[in-house]
Amino acid sequence: MRPLLCLLACLCLLVLLSAPAARAGAPISEATQACLDCHNEATPGIVADWKRGRMSSKTPAQALKEPEAARRVSAKSIPAKLMKVAVGCAECHTLNPKTHADTFEHGDAQVHVVVSPKDCATCHPTEEKQYGKNLMAHARGNLINNPIYMNLADQVNGVMSVKGRKVAMAKPHPASEAESCLYCHGTEVKVLGKVTREDPNFGEMSFPKLSGWPNRGVGRKNPDNSLGSCSACHTRHQFAIEMARSPYTCSECHKGPDVPVYKVYQVSKHGNIFYAMHKQWDMAKVPWTPGKDFSAPTCAACHASLLVDAAGNQIAARSHQMTDRIWVRLLGLIYSHPMPKEPETWKIKNAGGVTLATTLGGQPASKFLIGPAEQAKRKAAMAKVCGSCHSQGWVQGQFARLEQSNKDADAMVLAATRLMQEAWDQGLASGPAQGKSPFDEFIERVWTQQWLFYANSTRFASAMMGADMGVFDQGRWELGKTVLQMHDWIKIRQKK
Amino acid sequence: MRPLLCLLACLCLLVLLSAPAARAGAPISEATQACLDCHNEATPGIVADWKRGRMSSKTPAQALKEPEAARRVSAKSIPAKLMKVAVGCAECHTLNPKTHADTFEHGDAQVHVVVSPKDCATCHPTEEKQYGKNLMAHARGNLINNPIYMNLADQVNGVMSVKGRKVAMAKPHPASEAESCLYCHGTEVKVLGKVTREDPNFGEMSFPKLSGWPNRGVGRKNPDNSLGSCSACHTRHQFAIEMARSPYTCSECHKGPDVPVYKVYQVSKHGNIFYAMHKQWDMAKVPWTPGKDFSAPTCAACHASLLVDAAGNQIAARSHQMTDRIWVRLLGLIYSHPMPKEPETWKIKNAGGVTLATTLGGQPASKFLIGPAEQAKRKAAMAKVCGSCHSQGWVQGQFARLEQSNKDADAMVLAATRLMQEAWDQGLASGPAQGKSPFDEFIERVWTQQWLFYANSTRFASAMMGADMGVFDQGRWELGKTVLQMHDWIKIRQKK
């Protein structure tokens, strides 16, 4: 028996040892070595982090040789000078120097600070293209260019002052905006000039002075005019796929009461399986096999990853257009509605000419929204993912509940909106019809929470099966309480 | 030295390899193989998930042979035809076909969709019996049959509409109830007829059409008239004990502001030890040894698991009647009180004939509640669990604090209730005495939060030592603020 075990031991160790062995394999370019020579000391953390990752251990040439389903690069061909070296500092930070306004002379190289989706597209063009059609790539523009949304943002970020009995509000400071809405939506990173900094080890050096920096918002406007930040999800500099696939990554932007996706996931069965069992999973396997590599979906499993069954049959295609399997928008302002046709939602106009996907009464701006056929197609694609583990009856039952929850939440928003309208009509508050912001009075903030917090929670709780978030924790309980609060507020003022 | 190390390597690998070896050991029945032949493709995720678990790797015959303390089946004998095969699809989904209204012809088998506690009792009869005495098994009936609770549920789930200045409320849609309270409490799963579905791979097939499906609420009413869902905690289809023992599982239903148990655990010392250290623990060991297998309790450790010390002496018996070591009910409506004698709490009547365990003034319905002797017995059983790691002085000190916190929270509920009564008496709101719901006005919702959210948080924070949740995060701060808010609300209305 002993020889057999010895053999097994050897095989086992071979497997264990093969990973680091492969990692050690990618040669480092001279240019990158020059970076490392200083940055080993200047920013040791990111150097060490990069060394743990795939970028430092595989060359593009090796990556291209992997079987198609396991391949992580989508380029058919990659520039020759990149092919046989690790994807290191210089490979990314000196790409496309002329399109980068943030290119500067650093050491002997033309380096840019902000690696952009266009840079990543050198090896990952399909992902970059898909991402460009994604709502997220346009997250900045969809906020900045929409006067309603920007009015809300200004009301959130502006600083109030009180004089006598009056409350006044100043325009938000750009740093406040960058630290608030634009943290996730993305800042505009522009080169404002040059700045000289004294480094204790390396002496005086010159760098580009950037606006809106730092930022890794999903819709960031980059110095090369591209949109987005791959590192929002593919965190630098290990770029571990297990991180992009983990729900924690998505939680960074999708956790607050306005987009309570992660909060719902946390109390869902799927979430609970993830937390309890993911120690046993292979979060890095490509392609990814439900049941075998993981036993409950993370955000990526349903919305982005390439999934196959044990026999290799494809269950879902990899997509960086995250809306591919989403047929209804749950955090629409202010009602749920079919997904927009185009990712630039600021171009939508409702029946009243306002930049919203529905009217205040709930009528959808249908010509800007996908139709029933496209909805059905996306629903079927999602059902196929669910079908990895659930019967059709189960899935259709759940989808029917989501539909009802959307109806419920929409009706509760309508009830609150009617009361808001009543307050405006009665002169108890001043809204758009009076030329005022709909967000700058207490009762308007109460109304806003109805759709921005509680309706969203109720819908997401159904979509992702985390019931609690849809009931007492910012869900149906609050939807009803808010209507009653608004009614109560109007009543005592009307009596006078 | 090398031979010794080689020997060690072999032994080490032997241990590593023995688990999968054992797993591979259970033969699969012909009936289950027939299921797998299609479901490998139809629902690959759950097939793969099942293959990772114990059910696929041990036969009941093997399970019965384990030493008593390590044994996970409680049956003395198990039907012969199940004994020597893995516990697979067919073994569970074709059990007791005649008692299952959801049995249908599928392939060549009489299959039922909903595996019930009675099915699981084939191998786990003690657990099923204990669970039946558990409050959780009756969670659905305790809600549905209690007019006060159902009035609250209707107010949560009903949809409001506003006409002019009036708020009207419609009865909740069954799908809304299923997605809200009954998600955890349990739906009634009934066969409504048949439904034919077209499968892309397998053609047209007929299935039972089920009401209240999907659901895995703890008090689900099943098509075989049994109550409960084992998979609520023993998640399909790996059925991993490490998951049932992890706090994430309990969090699915016990996290919201109404039952903030998991939120308290998260900020408790016990929780913090779990999160930081459980990578090093053996969450699957049976029996479970504090300090050795794990170093801080999860929910299961205190309420359910068989615990022994390093010498094998029993610290706590396994129990699926989770109230065995609980002497006081912390989320009673509306005051804390001794645990109910019987799990069907809807049969309780207070001094006023109302289906509550106390009156609105706090007087307990003592004849329905356990007495001091039973309380002392349960308290001692819990103290023995605490005693694994804590001195008697520590434990009694903590218990005394819980008692005081309950008094504090109850007093604060009484203060709010007096103000509510004052509002009702003054005609500022309409309550039960006026033939109206106590939950359908704003001020009544404020009052409801006092006992449903904040008193519960304050009590649980003491019970589970997560102080923060009992102070500023939904605890004492809110208890006081709510009393002041109600006082303020009454004051401005009384002046008129």
Place this chain on the structure above:
Amino acid sequence: MRPLLCLLACLCLLVLLSAPAARAGAPISEATQACLDCHNEATPGIVADWKRGRMSSKTPAQALKEPEAARRVSAKSIPAKLMKVAVGCAECHTLNPKTHADTFEHGDAQVHVVVSPKDCATCHPTEEKQYGKNLMAHARGNLINNPIYMNLADQVNGVMSVKGRKVAMAKPHPASEAESCLYCHGTEVKVLGKVTREDPNFGEMSFPKLSGWPNRGVGRKNPDNSLGSCSACHTRHQFAIEMARSPYTCSECHKGPDVPVYKVYQVSKHGNIFYAMHKQWDMAKVPWTPGKDFSAPTCAACHASLLVDAAGNQIAARSHQMTDRIWVRLLGLIYSHPMPKEPETWKIKNAGGVTLATTLGGQPASKFLIGPAEQAKRKAAMAKVCGSCHSQGWVQGQFARLEQSNKDADAMVLAATRLMQEAWDQGLASGPAQGKSPFDEFIERVWTQQWLFYANSTRFASAMMGADMGVFDQGRWELGKTVLQMHDWIKIRQKK
């Protein structure tokens, strides 16, 4: 190839096996063995837990021999009788018996219950000394001796009663205080006498009766008159450094809405990297190398741990004076301000003679606070930590945002405070000028939340880059809503 693999197997196992081997090495003193003889059975959990830890596996003599950077004891010399045995029960619980009022006769030993920082200082004197200069060591006194803070605490913990239309408040019960504010700030543990307990296995035994017990608050007053509790973070009895370094530990006290540090960390990029990747990290390595041992900071990495780069150059010194790299106090009452010079903040007096670091109008009590030079020094020390992974431009950009967020939050507190003053001036509420508590009316609670919850969240969200917590989740949204709510509240009352 096989011999090579065998060799690799051996080496690999040698590494694997060497750790437990070392652990088994520390001899146990006779005195500790006497403890274990009973406590193996009496409190098996903590015995087993201790056995997993470093204290049971290394003698002080071995610890002293480690290279300086890796050394975890700071004493130059350790009493001879402790040197060559494991640090066991008797080694700590019988130290300094005469200074411990809680020393009692137990078995044949003079045992004390509460191991204090002075005991730990036997081997860790530098840490004890640093900790004594820490705000945390004085957390109890800073609350108890500050009349403003204690008034807030009394309003939180006191129990209200309603008679007719009046709300009265009783003084808090000591058990309530211990379970609330003092849970983290620390109780006073005093010996009140003796208590006899009957143990089922060991018969009747006598123990000291302690006030304020159990407690492990960071500023606990111990029976030997020392301050603090090392086990607040270095959890008994494994004392694992990986736990002290994990963010969960800090979350126990820093999670609620008043100190929402952990909530911010959870949605930050740093937090997300931790959750997704820490399975791969070495949380126990001393010294700790960013990028190599871990790829995102936990609380300890920025505030306490000894950090070095891959070449061994020190990035940050180990410190138990957690304020060493903090230049601005974010949870000041009620405005942000430079850190206090001395840890006993209750000695601070503002321009009005009140025990606060600023006036209600925001003027800092500068002579009690660090000046610009000390602020710059601390900021630079923190910037060096950030510099492990980030460029100077990145870091300075983030620091500038924090400064702006502090300005924003302070301005919003000022706006609310002006409205509060207006309400007091108008007689709509009664504050300090009227000889009343500023915390005992509804509108005062609303105002309190402005600085205690929302301003803190907004500032911390900037400091730790968890944007969401500073926007809709208790951040800027609530800051604005509160001002509007207070304005609305005053308006309707003024009309009369």
